[in-house]
Amino acid sequence: MDAIPPIHSEDGSTNDGLNSPLPVGSTPLEQAILSRLDDDKAQDIVLIDLKGKSPMADSMIIASGRSHRHVGALADHLQRALKEQGMGKAKVEGLPHCDWVLIDAGDVIVHLFRPEVRTFYNIEKIWSVESGHRLDSRA
16 A cells, blocks of 8 residues: 655644645635645645745645646646636646646645656745745844
8 A cells, every 4th residue: 555645734734644634725715726636636735825925925835746647637627626616717837748837826826746846846945934045034
């Protein structure tokens, strides 16, 4: 039996695939996206709160697909779900290759990766509060 990969949120809590909860969105848009990704078996789902960190969005959701085809299916299903729920037409980049697909859903930016591409870019580290690349504003 394959191990279920952890799902975690910015606060460090994880879902070991057993009884731990998924990241919980604070808005209907975040909740809809997280639910769709979970239904489609996205892996290693991360929710990062961007409020106060960036003017481009309120949050970022990062997830992995197992292959090019899985990443493409995740993106397609997510686009359809957003449109069906009246949450507008999301802008999408990266669909032809499906290594890294970015979906701009307005207040939420979604990044879907193949695992090796996600590891290479490591955008969670860029946006994490604990990142060594951030300067202390009091300095």
